[in-house]
Amino acid sequence: MVNYSELYSERVKIVKPSGIRKFFDIVATMDGAISLGVGEPDFETPWQIRRAGITSLEKGKTFYTSNWGLAELRAEIANKIEQKHGLSYDPDKEILVTVGGSEAIDNTIRAFVSVGDEVLIPEPSFVCYTPLTIMAGGTPVTVPTVAEDEFKLTPERLRAAITPKTKLLVLPFPNNPTGAIMNRKELEAIAEVIRDTNILVLSDEIYCDLTYEGEHVCFAEIDGMRERTIVVGGFSKSYAMTGWRLGWAMGPREMMAPVCKIHQFGIMSAPTTAQFAGIEAIRSGDADVNRMRTQYDMRRRYLVEELRNMGLDCFEPMGAFYVFPSIKDTKMTSEEFCNRLLEEQKVAVVPGNAFGESGEGHVRISYSYSMAHLKEAMRRMRAFLESIKN
Amino acid sequence: MKYKEKILAMLDQDGRMTAAQIARMLGATEQEIQQEIETLENENVILGYKAVIDWDKTSDETVTAQIEVRITPQKGMGFDEIARQICSYPQVQSAYLMSGGFDLTIIITGHTMREISQFVSENLAPMESVVSTATHFIMKKYKDQGVVYDPSTQDTREVMITW
Ligand SMILES: Cc1ncc(COP(=O)(O)O)c(C=O)c1O
Numbered sequence: 001m002v003n004y005s006e007l008y009s010e011r012v013k014i015v016k017p018s019g020i021r022k023f024f025d026i027v028a029t030m031d032g033a034i035s036l037g038v039g040e041p042d043f044e045t046p047w048q049i050r051r052a053g054i055t056s057l058e059k060g061k062t063f064y065t066s067n068w069g070l071a072e073l074r075a076e077i078a079n080k081i082e083q084k085h086g087l088s089y090d091p092d093k094e095i096l097v098t099v100g101g102s103e104a105i106d107n108t109i110r111a112f113v114s115v116g117d118e119v120l121i122p123e124p125s126f127v128c129y130t131p132l133t134i135m136a137g138g139t140p141v142t143v144p145t146v147a148e149d150e151f152k153l154t155p156e157r158l159r160a161a162i163t164p165k166t167k168l169l170v171l172p173f174p175n176n177p178t179g180a181i182m183n184r185k186e187l188e189a190i191a192e193v194i195r196d197t198n199i200l201v202l203s204d205e206i207y208c209d210l211t212y213e214g215e216h217v218c219f220a221e222i223d224g225m226r227e228r229t230i231v232v233g234g235f236s237k238s239y240a241m242t243g244w245r246l247g248w249a250m251g252p253r254e255m256m257a258p259v260c261k262i263h264q265f266g267i268m269s270a271p272t273t274a275q276f277a278g279i280e281a282i283r284s285g286d287a288d289v290n291r292m293r294t295q296y297d298m299r300r301r302y303l304v305e306e307l308r309n310m311g312l313d314c315f316e317p318m319g320a321f322y323v324f325p326s327i328k329d330t331k332m333t334s335e336e337f338c339n340r341l342l343e344e345q346k347v348a349v350v351p352g353n354a355f356g357e358s359g360e361g362h363v364r365i366s367y368s369y370s371m372a373h374l375k376e377a378m379r380r381m382r383a384f385l386e387s388i389k390n
Numbered sequence: 391m392k393y394k395e396k397i398l399a400m401l402d403q404d405g406r407m408t409a410a411q412i413a414r415m416l417g418a419t420e421q422e423i424q425q426e427i428e429t430l431e432n433e434n435v436i437l438g439y440k441a442v443i444d445w446d447k448t449s450d451e452t453v454t455a456q457i458e459v460r461i462t463p464q465k466g467m468g469f470d471e472i473a474r475q476i477c478s479y480p481q482v483q484s485a486y487l488m489s490g491g492f493d494l495t496i497i498i499t500g501h502t503m504r505e506i507s508q509f510v511s512e513n514l515a516p517m518e519s520v521v522s523t524a525t526h527f528i529m530k531k532y533k534d535q536g537v538v539y540d541p542s543t544q545d546t547r548e549v550m551i552t553w
Contacts, residue, residue: 024549037549298400298415305414350549371404 015131020354023338033346036377039176041240041321042368043295045277046288049239052280053273061272067264069097069248070275076282077233077248084208085218087226093253096260097246097270097278101206101234103263104249106132108202108230109168111258113138117167122153123356124324125172126204130356138167144358147315147326151180155189162193168200171219174207177355177364178324179300179317184217191222200255201229206247207320209238209289212297216319220251227252230259235274237320238289239281244274296321299367299374306378307365310385321368324352328361330388337363344387345380391426393418398430402536405439442537452499454483454528455506459494459514460521469493472519481509492524503527 005013027033044050068074074091081087089095098104105128113119115137121129122143133140143161145151153171171190173182182190194201203219220226234247249259300317307314307325314325327337334351341347352362367374393416400412409424416423430436445452461472469487476496477485484497496514500506510523531539 020549027549035545035549038545038547039550040547042545042547301417302411302415 011135011137014134018354019335020350023342023351024348027342027348030342030346033342033348034373034377034380035348036365036367036369036374037348037350038366038368039322040242040368041237041292042370043240043292045239045241045244046281046285048284049241049277049281049288053244053277056273056276061276063272065097065269065272065275067260067269068092068095069270070272070279073097073275073279073282076279077250080282081218081233081250084216085221087218087220089250090253094250094256096249096256096263097275098248098263099267099270100236100245101204101232101247102128103267103270104230104232104234104247104259105129105202105204107259107262107266108232108249109133109138110136110262111255112168112200114167116165118163118165120158120161120166120169120199121356122170122172122175124151124175124177124352124359124362125170125355126176127355129170129172139165141166142356142358144356145175145178145180146358147313147362150315151175151178151324152182152186153190155193158190158193162197162199166197166199168202169194171201171203173203173205174211174216174319176207176320177322177350177352177359177362178315179320179322180315181211181213181216181319183214184222187217187219187222191219191225194228195224199228201225202232203229204232206232206234207237208233210293210296210321211319212293212300213318228255230255235278235281239285240288240292241274241277241281244271244277246270246274246278296367299369299371302371303365303367303374303378306382310378310382312385321366323365323367324359324362325365326362330385334360334363340388341381341384345384347377347380347384391429393423393426394430397423397426398435401427401436401439442535444531444539446531451501453501453503453506454497454499454531455503456526456528457496457498457510457514458488458492458524458526459496460523461493461519462521464519467519472517475517476514479509479513481505 024037027035074095077095078089078091081089109132113133113136117138118141119133119138120141120143122145130140141161143157145153173180201219205218208216218231220229220231230249230251232249235241235244303323304314304316312325314323317323330337334353338349338351350364352359352364396416397412400407409427410420413420413423463469473485473494476482481500482496482498486495488495498506498509510525514520515523533539
């Protein structure tokens, strides 16, 4: 008999399973349960983008692309970034097409983090940064963000977390799960803290097209930051293309070389069909992005109002497609709240502590659902909150 | 009217949406939205609100037909006047003036095919200006007024934040 668990690598073993899998397994089998748990658009990929993928298959484009990705796609990405942010990246050696933003994040961490290096991870945030840091041999260091600061990373908290071992700062804005964004002034304050250090930055800007007030500012726009930043971008959220698995990493040539090195051995090249679809997405997808953003925005306003009317303290999210209300007034922990809401009203939301300890006392509600779905979910949630008051 | 387009788009999707809900979703006040909706109603931009019903799921038998009508306008009686006369029958659901090979499309519902044939032969065809009619019965509806019949509402997305 092979005792497999003894054979797992130490690094894999350190990453402990969370209870969330079990929770959502229950949701899947529960009759009449409705979920507000998913983190991907409810829209299908716009038709002309799908068509471009199909056409590429019809034309027999079924081969690997270059390691860096199709030149045409990199040129489009460079164009988009130039137009939106006035930043110039050389499509030849500064933009790498990856298997989703996920691969870009993984490769960036692996390219720069050695054993003992510390990676600063603001939390609550997307769940991948900590496990990927651990599996790269690094040491994750949590930097909490709180509702009082609108879940923004503050220079004070950043400064307090920096040590001589700090190698990399993750900037996860617009943020999943809080919906927080950082404006130019706030990013400048972060830049001031790291300007005279050797700290590198991984700016996960996968939700850059989904902000609801003001234009998204790319961290590389901040004076002096381009030279130390890898920006992660993608198609999943902007163009509703999660299943295509397409994203990119973008940074100065010297930083991109090791990222591509990992990519070329581990991946070879991102899916070819997806890359052809991606070209079309950037060329013609703006109207679709606007259409979807308008829908998200209306749902966002609706949810914030509803939740506040129910008596929950709800920070107004300015990006992505989540609201992150506080449930502290109910005196329950996030997990208790989620379990009882599921049992009593059959609504599944994600406990905030799934995104880091500082998410405790909150729950994440996704609004990548139809209005009809959201309305029914809010009706049930209201009933739940009223029942626990009595 | 600041919110006109958005209000219309939202009511087009869901006519039961209240002014309060729309206001919340647009970040406006309920009163502002209420006023704009009233204006739109008074100006006959919004003509009415209806449910989209799948009658096949009820015990109420209904038959729908699309009738193509050719017309020769008479003296003092243009297309508009003829169309208005046709519209006065309550069983006529829609009437459109067409470009191309015929002049009017009429959508009509009844309880039986006979009822509809009767309408064509007794009411429509005898009209002086009607030259000819061609009746097509609708066999199955897949989508009507932007609403898909029997939508597959299965949400197959999974929660990915687990490990
Ligand atoms: C903050 C954040 N970054 C990255 C990703 C990964 O996206 P992709 O589909 O591009 O791999 C997600 C997906 O949920 C996310 O929420």
